[in-house]
Amino acid sequence: MAYLILGLILWSAGHFFKRAAPDMRAGMGNAGKGVAALIIVVGLVLMVIGYRGAEFVNLWYPPVWTVHLNNLLMLVAVFVYGMSATKGRLRGKMRHPQLTAVKIWAVAHLIVNGDLASVVLFGGLLAWAVLEVVVINRTQEWERPAPGPARKDILLVVITLVMFGVISWIHNWLGVWPFPG
Known part of the structure; x- marks a missing residue:
């Protein structure tokens, strides 16, 4: 720990x-x-x-359905993270897409993991992302970028689905199958 x-x-x-x-x-x-x-x-x-x-120290037992909620939130997190690099219409809709994605990712993992190490890791990264947004907002002005073509948003959806598949494969490779049977 x-x-x-x-x-x-x-x-x-x-x-x-x-x-x-x-x-x-x-x-x-x-x-x-x-x-x-x-x-x-x-x-x-x-x-x-x-x-x-x-050491595994269980704090609570998440219900089985939280795995589905986690997977949905992870799909959203990957999409939101990708918004930081998009050149499409969604560009500029959100000031901190990467940090927002980290917050979604952390919450998703807190929902599905009830052990102490998970609370420390995902809760700690959630706290960091929240503080980072607060500090950036207080110290930097934001100039909203102009939106680009809609076809770039379609590409973002395709890349999101591919990346979600890659992340799922990596989880499986590490021994954690993210989809209940």
């Missing part, structure tokens, strides 16, 4: 570095980006090691 918590702290620190110490990061030039990226990657690795190695 210590690795998991340390990983969450490093992940958050790496992401907040630019906003918490902007002069220091700017003074470091490109090395500042590299340091932040390294801190984030180390945090991610520690979260994975900590989560996989954490």
